[in-house]
Amino acid sequence: MDLSTIITLVIIAAIAFYIAGIYNKLVTLKNRYQNGFAQIEVQLKRRYDLIPNLIETAKGYMKHESETLEAVVQARNEAASILKTAASDPSNTQAMGKLAGAEGALQSAMGKLNVVMEAYPDLKANQNMMQLSEELTSTENRVAFARQAFNDAVMGYNSYRQSFPPVVFATRFGHPSDAQLLEFDDSPQIQAAPKVSF
Numbered sequence: 679m680d681l682s683t684i685i686t687l688v689i690i691a692a693i694a695f696y697i698a699g700i701y702n703k704l705v706t707l708k709n710r711y712q713n714g715f716a717q718i719e720v721q722l723k724r725r726y727d728l729i730p731n732l733i734e735t736a737k738g739y740m741k742h743e744s745e746t747l748e749a750v751v752q753a754r755n756e757a758a759s760i761l762k763t764a765a766s767d768p769s770n771t772q773a774m775g776k777l778a779g780a781e782g783a784l785q786s787a788m789g790k791l792n793v794v795m796e797a798y799p800d801l802k803a804n805q806n807m808m809q810l811s812e813e814l815t816s817t818e819n820r821v822a823f824a825r826q827a828f829n830d831a832v833m834g835y836n837s838y839r840q841s842f843p844p845v846v847f848a849t850r851f852g853h854p855s856d857a858q859l860l861e862f863d864d865s866p867q868i869q870a871a872p873k874v875s876f
Contacts (some may be wrong), residue, residue: 688796692722697847698759700843700844700847700851701847701851702837702846704835704838704839704844704847704851704853707831707834707835707838707839708769708829708835708853708857709711710834711768711828711831711832711834711835711857712768712769713831714824714827714828714829714830714831714832715765715768715828715860716765717824717827717828718821718824718825718828718860719761720824721821721824722738722757722758722761722781722816722821723758723761723822724817724820725740725814725817725818726754726757726758726761728810728813728814728817729740729750729751729754729788729814730751731810732799732810732811732814733750733751734806735801735804735806735807735810736791736795736801738761739798739800739801740794740795740798740801742817743794746787746790746791746794747791750784750787750788750790750791752873753780753783753784753786753787753788754781754784756780756784757780757781757783759774760776760777760780761777761780762767762774763776763777764777768857768858769783769855769857769858770858771855771858774858774859774860775858775873777860778860778861778862780815781862782862785862795807797866807828825860825868829859829860829861832857832858832859833859835856836856836857839853839856840856840863
């Protein structure tokens, strides 16, 4: 073998290792955001499991509020169903959008339930209700942290996938599109600053 053949083989090997590195990094980043979604799924299922207990406790006190209770149950069931679809493929942007919408509807129904519960001081003082409310609050915090970790992993994946040269190889390596962030409608609305005139 002459020197030019050896140099050519070394260059080809270096390029092959570089391309393999891109493939491996895409796989690693995709697995990271999929694992992040699995953490969200665990916490959402925990919340979905707590809601029926909360409803059962509230039923005894809120006999005239069955519409509110039914709305919470329906929103919970819808969100749980959509979560199964989203969990099967966290890269599906349509499923993630539906999950975000279902979670928004559930948050809205739970908010209405909390408003109605304010009219029942005996219910708020119930030990079981206080414990369930505390567990739900704790779970909401866990969901928020898991969602933040997931969205960070998605941003890392998308940034790497969109950069050059990975963008050239991503589709060929089975990464045809960016991952979807999971955004719930629970963030406070940014209000315009009040105008002050003198």
